[in-house]
Structures are given as structure tokens and as C-alpha cells.
Amino acid sequence: MALTWVGDGSTKTAAAHEGTNFAAVQRVPAIFIIENNQVALGTRLEQHHLPADFKDWPASYGVWGATFDGNNVLDAFAATRIAAERCRSGNGPALLIAETFRMGGHATHDEREARETFPAELFKSWGKRDPIGLYEEYLKEEGVTPKTLGELELEITEHVERAAAEALASREKMPKGESALDGVYAK
Ligand SMILES: Cc1ncc(C[n+]2csc(CCOP(=O)(O)OP(=O)(O)O)c2C)c(N)n1
Ligand SMILES: [Mg+2]
Structure with a gap:
């Protein structure tokens, strides 16, 4: 079984479409995780993606899929585990969607532009949902x-x-x- 990640922007390339479609028709045991962090380099999701989210994408390729909270370690683990079980049982690929937010730039060269792409409040609210911090708090509660x-x-x-x-x-x-x-x- 193979697992790979694709950015919300990278889903717009011909290669991503061809690869996902071919994996689907070949029923290969692959998990594709779309990391929807709301931005492609400096292009916001609504500037490159017409539906509000990716929830219809798995069905459009004829594969099973699910959306999970990309900032919640346990949610990511649970969704991936279900997808892996399905793949191992011969159900073909699975397409998961991680809903999250890019706190930094695409890389270090565009940190400043990335900050200017969204209102500061968004960074404030997503900043409180740091996946490691959230999981640490959960473990403390446990x-x-x-x-x-x-x-x-x-x-x-x-x-x-x-x-x-x-x-x-x-x-x-x-x-x-x-x-x-x-x-x-x-x-
Ligand atoms: C085939 C191809 N087209 C265009 C680019 C230029 N490019 C680099 S990153 C990027 C956007 C990627 O967006 P996403 O997958 O959402 O990654 P993120 O910005 O969230 O890290 C583009 C268009 C590229 N690297 N390869
Ligand atoms: Mg992105």
C-alpha cells in the first residue's frame, strides 16, 4: 500500500488528475491525502477552486473518501486507518481530505507575502489550533x-x-x- 500527500494547489495539475484517475481505474491500494490548507503558494482557495471544499472529489473519481480535521492528530489517524483497511481489503484507492490552514509561507522565501494573503485574525484563530499543542493538551487531560x-x-x-x-x-x-x-x- 502507498500513501501520498497532495496540496490543494497541486490538485489543479494535469498530473494529479491523471494519477488519481489511473489509480482509481486500476483499483490500486493507494491513499491520496489532499492537504487543503486554503492556499496555493500565494493564491487563496476561492481563487483556484470553485466548490467551497473537496468533499465531492472522491465521488468524482469513483473512490471512497472522507474529510478529517487536519489539525487533530487522532482524527487524522482514525481516517487514515480506515482508508488503509479499505485499501488492504482490495477496495482500490482512498482519497482523504485534511482541512487545515497554512500558518507559514509555501516556503521560507514567501513568509511575508503569505501573511498578507489572509487577514491577521485567521492566523490568530488557527494559531490556537496548532496540532502538536492540541494533542499535548489532550494527553495532559488523559x-x-x-x-x-x-x-x-x-x-x-x-x-x-x-x-x-x-x-x-x-x-x-x-x-x-x-x-x-x-x-x-x-x-
Ligand atoms: C507543475 C507545476 N506548476 C506550477 C508550479 C509552481 N508552484 C509551486 S508551488 C505552487 C502552488 C502549490 O500549492 P499547494 O499544493 O496548495 O501547496 P502550498 O502552497 O499549500 O504549500 C505552484 C503553482 C510547480 N512547482 N509545478
Ligand atoms: Mg495549499
Whole structure:
């Protein structure tokens, strides 16, 4: 099974449409998560997307889908788990929609423009819904102590750093050019 993320703006490319459609008709076990953070580089959602949201998109490709709160770790986990079970049972791809907001720029070069794209109040309200902060508060309510939270943070930071180092090291193990056509549908 494969899982990938597509931005709200990136869904507008021909490649995204062709890929999603072909995955659907081939019934491949893939999960596509549309990260609807309301903005594509500096273009607001309503400037590039006519419906108010993406809820009709899964049906338009003939696949199962669901929308989840992109700032809620448990909601994201639950939706992805259901999608994974469906994929593993041979139901073809699933298309999930994460409703969220981009607090920063598309990258570091457009942080200032990104702030000017939306009213300041939006950053204030979404800022209170930081996914890590929200999950931390939930864990505290569940009785997880600050000491355990601190230990968890160290453990997770180490995990992320290890993954980053592995990703960088993988540049030394690039596949051979001759293998580019292995495992593709058409040659
Ligand atoms: C095929 C292609 N067309 C245009 C661009 C230029 N471009 C870079 S980012 C971007 C918008 C992406 O929007 P989204 O997927 O919502 O990402 P976000 O801005 O939320 O990070 C565009 C149009 C590109 N990189 N590739
Ligand atoms: Mg976006």
C-alpha cells in the first residue's frame, strides 16, 4: 500500500488528475491525502477552486473518501486507518481530505507575502489550533505527566532526526538509470 500527500494547489495539475484517475481505474491500494490548507503558494482557495471544499472529489473519481480535521492528530489517524483497511481489503484507492490552514509561507522565501494573503485574525484563530499543542493538551487531560511528555518529545525528536539523516544518506544510494522503467504500467 502507498500513501501520498497532495496540496490543494497541486490538485489543479494535469498530473494529479491523471494519477488519481489511473489509480482509481486500476483499483490500486493507494491513499491520496489532499492537504487543503486554503492556499496555493500565494493564491487563496476561492481563487483556484470553485466548490467551497473537496468533499465531492472522491465521488468524482469513483473512490471512497472522507474529510478529517487536519489539525487533530487522532482524527487524522482514525481516517487514515480506515482508508488503509479499505485499501488492504482490495477496495482500490482512498482519497482523504485534511482541512487545515497554512500558518507559514509555501516556503521560507514567501513568509511575508503569505501573511498578507489572509487577514491577521485567521492566523490568530488557527494559531490556537496548532496540532502538536492540541494533542499535548489532550494527553495532559488523559493524565500524561509533563515529565512523560518531555521524554516523549526527546524520543520523537531523535526519531525525526534519524529519519532526516537516513533521507540524506539515501542520496548516495540512487537507483541505476536502467531501472527507471521497472515496475511501471507502460513501457
Ligand atoms: C507543475 C507545476 N506548476 C506550477 C508550479 C509552481 N508552484 C509551486 S508551488 C505552487 C502552488 C502549490 O500549492 P499547494 O499544493 O496548495 O501547496 P502550498 O502552497 O499549500 O504549500 C505552484 C503553482 C510547480 N512547482 N509545478
Ligand atoms: Mg495549499
